[in-house]
Amino acid sequence: MENPLHLKSLNHISLLCTSVEESIDFYQNVLGFVPIRRPGSFDFDGAWLFGYEIGIHLLQSEDPKNMPKKSTINPKDNHISFQCESMGAVEKKLKDIEIKYVRAKLEEGGIQVDQLFFHDPDGFMIEICNCDSLPVIPLAGEMARSCSLVNLPMIQHNKQQIQQQLVQQ
Numbered sequence: 572m573e574n575p576l577h578l579k580s581l582n583h584i585s586l587l588c589t590s591v592e593e594s595i596d597f598y599q600n601v602l603g604f605v606p607i608r609r610p611g612s613f614d615f616d617g618a619w620l621f622g623y624e625i626g627i628h629l630l631q632s633e634d635p636k637n638m639p640k641k642s643t644i645n646p647k648d649n650h651i652s653f654q655c656e657s658m659g660a661v662e663k664k665l666k667d668i669e670i671k672y673v674r675a676k677l678e679e680g681g682i683q684v685d686q687l688f689f690h691d692p693d694g695f696m697i698e699i700c701n702c703d704s705l706p707v708i709p710l711a712g713e714m715a716r717s718c719s720l721v722n723l724p725m726i727q728h729n730k731q732q733i734q735q736q737l738v739q740q
Contacts, residue, residue, distance in 0.1 A: 583619075583626030584651060586695055589635035591618050593692045598627055601668065602653070602697070623653065641694030644673040650688065650696035654703045658685045661699045665689060679705060 588594040595618050598604040604620035604627055616631035632638050641648070655661050665672050665687065672689040686700040 581625055583628050585628040585630055586691070586693065587632050587638065588629050588693050589632055589638050590692065591616055591629050591631045594618075594629045595620065597692050598629070601664075601670070638693065641690060641696075644671065644688050644690060644696070646673060646675050646686065646688045646696075646698070648696050650698050652698035652700055652702065655699050655701065658687065658699070658701055661687055677705075682706075 586594070595606060598620050599606065602622065604622035607619050607621045607626075609617060609619040609628075615633075618629045620627045620629070662672075662674075670689050672687045675686040675688065677684040677686065682704050684700055684702050684705055686698055686702075688696055688698050690696055
């Protein structure tokens with residue numbers, strides 16, 4: 572595998588907020604992120620949080636009243652996903668704090684993945700899943716293809732061939 576930009580890891584995501592304080596509360600008390608020191612040389616309001624080996628940088632919108640607000644939870648929208656230890660505990664917590672969410676299930680090769688999708692205070696989507704049960708299988712030199720029902724049988728066949736090759740090595 573090449574690494575043309577010599578990347579090491581994902582450092583942070585930045586999110587524009589209508590209220591940095593409300594977003595800090597959400598990311599700290601719902602997702603468990605910890606506020607960390609932010610350089611004082613910035614000339615705009617914001618906050619930095621850290622957790623799960625990733626940073627979240629909250630940026631105060633200059634025009635919070637005109638920020639678009641998403642109300643429909645659409646699992647196919649842009650989102651960040653976190654793996655969890657217990658989907659039941661996550662769902663209970665979301666119910667307890669009255670956060671609306673959508674459930675989804677994915678089944679691939681006999682492996683079932685449960686997903687919960689919900690919004691942060693500004694409509695940015697969060698996914699919580701038990702995705703770690705899904706194996707990460709390189710395409711082994713093949714061109715990347717989109718996942719669709721049209722090419723699913725071909726993907727499954729190729730996956731079996733790759734697994735056989737790995738076992739033989």
